[in-house]
Amino acid sequence: xxxxxxxxxxxxxxxxxxxxxxxxxxxxxxxxxxxxxxxxxxxxxxxxxxxxxxxxxxxxxxxxxxxxxxxxxxxxxxxxxxxxxxxxxxxxxxxxxxxxxxxxxxxxxxxxxxxxxxxxxxxxxxxxxxxxxxxxxxxxxxxxxxxxxxxxxxxxxxxxxxxxxxxxxxxxxxxxxxxxxxxxxxxxxxxxxxxxxxxxxxxxxx
Amino acid sequence: xxxxxxxxxxxxxxxxxxxxxxxxxxxxxxxxxxxxxxxxxxxxxxxxxxxxxxxxxxxxxxxxxxxxxxxxxxxxxxxxxxxxxxxxxxxxxxxxxxxxxxxxxxxxxxxxxxxxxxxxxxxxxxxxxxxxxxxxxxxxxxxxxxxxxxxxxxxxxxxxxxxxxxxxxxxxxxxxxxxxxxxxxxxxxxxxxxxxxxxxxxxxxxxxxxxxxxxxxxxxxxxxxxxxxxxxxxxxxxxxxxxxxxxxxxxxxxxxxxxxxxxxxxxxxxxxxxxxxxxxxxxxxxxxxxxxxxxxxxxxxxxxxxxxxxxxxxxxxxxxxxxxxxxxxxxxxxxxxxxxxxxxxxxxxxxxxxxxxxxxxxxxxxxxxxxxxxxxxxxxxxxx
Numbered sequence: 291x292x293x294x295x296x297x298x299x300x301x302x303x304x305x306x307x308x309x310x311x312x313x314x315x316x317x318x319x320x321x322x323x324x325x326x327x328x329x330x331x332x333x334x335x336x337x338x339x340x341x342x343x344x345x346x347x348x349x350x351x352x353x354x355x356x357x358x359x360x361x362x363x364x365x366x367x368x369x370x371x372x373x374x375x376x377x378x379x380x381x382x383x384x385x386x387x388x389x390x391x392x393x394x395x396x397x398x399x400x401x402x403x404x405x406x407x408x409x410x411x412x413x414x415x416x417x418x419x420x421x422x423x424x425x426x427x428x429x430x431x432x433x434x435x436x437x438x439x440x441x442x443x444x445x446x447x448x449x450x451x452x453x454x455x456x457x458x459x460x461x462x463x464x465x466x467x468x469x470x471x472x473x474x475x476x477x478x479x480x481x482x483x484x485x486x487x488x489x490x491x492x493x494x495x496x
Numbered sequence: 497x498x499x500x501x502x503x504x505x506x507x508x509x510x511x512x513x514x515x516x517x518x519x520x521x522x523x524x525x526x527x528x529x530x531x532x533x534x535x536x537x538x539x540x541x542x543x544x545x546x547x548x549x550x551x552x553x554x555x556x557x558x559x560x561x562x563x564x565x566x567x568x569x570x571x572x573x574x575x576x577x578x579x580x581x582x583x584x585x586x587x588x589x590x591x592x593x594x595x596x597x598x599x600x601x602x603x604x605x606x607x608x609x610x611x612x613x614x615x616x617x618x619x620x621x622x623x624x625x626x627x628x629x630x631x632x633x634x635x636x637x638x639x640x641x642x643x644x645x646x647x648x649x650x651x652x653x654x655x656x657x658x659x660x661x662x663x664x665x666x667x668x669x670x671x672x673x674x675x676x677x678x679x680x681x682x683x684x685x686x687x688x689x690x691x692x693x694x695x696x697x698x699x700x701x702x703x704x705x706x707x708x709x710x711x712x713x714x715x716x717x718x719x720x721x722x723x724x725x726x727x728x729x730x731x732x733x734x735x736x737x738x739x740x741x742x743x744x745x746x747x748x749x750x751x752x753x754x755x756x757x758x759x760x761x762x763x764x765x766x767x768x769x770x771x772x773x774x775x776x777x778x779x780x781x782x783x784x785x786x787x788x789x790x791x792x793x794x795x796x797x798x799x800x801x802x803x804x805x806x807x808x809x810x811x812x813x814x815x816x817x818x819x820x821x822x823x824x825x826x827x828x829x830x831x832x833x834x835x836x837x838x839x840x841x842x843x844x845x846x847x848x849x850x851x852x853x854x855x856x857x858x859x860x861x862x863x864x865x866x867x868x869x870x871x872x873x874x875x876x877x878x879x880x
Contacts, residue, residue, distance in 0.1 A: 342866065345521040346519040346521065359525060363529045363532045363536075366529075367533055367536050450511050
């Protein structure tokens with residue numbers, strides 16, 4: 291008996307991603323990944339390419355990572371189930387973001403309802419490696435937690451993620467005029483609350 | 497995906513801090529979520545939630561309406577399953593986006609069963625995992641993991657011994673998050689999210705930090721002589737009296753190849769050296785791996801590990817080169833993106849701003865939206 295150890299930092303199959311998104315989508319569609327024996331490699335490649343990006347959007351939208359894994363998981367499951375509805379396979383990333391944003395909004399709404407019921411939930415702000423960097427994000431999420439999600443989501447997508455207004459409108463499934471109005475409204479409310487927040491000590495930052 | 501410059505607002509600093517902050521998404525999370533997705537996709541379609549029922553008779557519709565009202569009430573109270581509500585304002589529809597309706601639960605298979613223990617610890621069961629509670633007292637919790645993958649989030653309690661036994665591999669922990677995967681035949685895999693881990697297998701000891709994973713292979717026909725120890729990085733369990741926990745020399749070291757130690761032996765050498773804090777010896781072993789087994793698929797991981805070791809030795813330039821070799825060896829491997837970023841960061845730590853900037857720019861050219869993009873932009877523009 292001589293057990294051996296194998297370093298396994300990169301556990302799982304080595305993904306050699308060469309196909310573009312459109313090809314991967316077509317491979318998944320044709321392989322019926324839902325069933326055993328489908329083109330699982332294509333799905334894994336697509337997941338490897340986009341999961342980090344989707345996770346980043348969700349994390350910044352939510353303000354913490356409590357629901358991060360669930361939302362990313364739900365997003366990709368729903369994407370596979372509804373892949374046939376994707377008309378432009380090359381645009382799979384914004385499509386995934388659209389799905390993720392909807393799940394995130396559901397989670398935000400759920401949190402808000404629970405908060406309304408219990409009134410005792412401390413808001414979990416985004417983590418940061420340096421506490422001095424965390425104060426602005428804490429303040430921002432404290433402000434965002436006080437505005438409706440229908441304003442928060444487009445504001446985050448436009449002002450934090452940098453999406454164009456028409457992209458935000460598509461993701462949020464509202465008109466361009468509506469999204470402009472909501473972002474403007476959110477900006478006003480966030481700024482008003484941030485201005486009302488006492489400035490945080492710098493903690494000796496240079 | 498960029499916008500024209502906007503007028504400065506009070507939220508600008510916060511937005512910048514937020515956009516530049518790290519995203520808590522690592523390889524472990526990526527793999528864990530992928531496993532959850534695939535487990536759900538592999539589940540029978542019949543077990544997934546059915547589509548909304550078609551229009552029925554008036555009576556049925558009335559009953560459905562009552563049920564729907566109750567369901568909406570439950571959802572509103574936060575007791576229902578995942579809602580993912582739709583926007584309430586009609587407007588420009590994105591036809592391609594799959595609708596997520598408020599009353600539609602998410603895939604139940606994606607929610608792993610959870611076992612809550614009396615001490616506050618939680619075990620998430622994946623892949624048909626089976627866990628039996630053998631002991632559960634205030635001083636001692638002992639679980640036997642018979643199969644599958646289980647993610648343990650152990651409540652910190654130095655006064656309580658928490659042990660997971662998977663096919664003879666014992667994981668002892670004070671308080672951390674880790675996952676044990678037992679395939680049922682050939683190996684046990686331990687991956688760590690938080691805390692510091694020591695894995696001992698027949699005298700060879702490896703130290704794993706957060707984000708590391710280690711596979712311990714055992715021969716099924718024999719009882720595995722494997723001990724896995726986990727320490728929290730703050731509170732270490734006292735174990736000098738337990739002979740199983742003392743680092744041991746292997747009684748049966750791997751047979752050396754004619755031309756020198758095998759890859760396996762070198763990796764084991766590196767593991768034990770790291771566990772003993774002998775970083776020069778670990779670096780030497782890993783360097784041998786990268787030189788003698790440069791074509792092996794594990795070479796990229798060895799380069800990455802060498803980068804970590806050199807960084808711990810504060811040899812930042814050497815670390816930067818090791819990370820660079822990692823992504824050169826496997827430019828599309830799962831470690832490549834991280835290696836590119838760590839290479840730039842290590843060059844910056846070494847004070848080589850020119851090389852750091854070049855590496856950061858190279859990262860951004862490949863991963864403009866990557867997990868480390870904000871870090872890389874800060875390297876390029878420290879005043880940003």
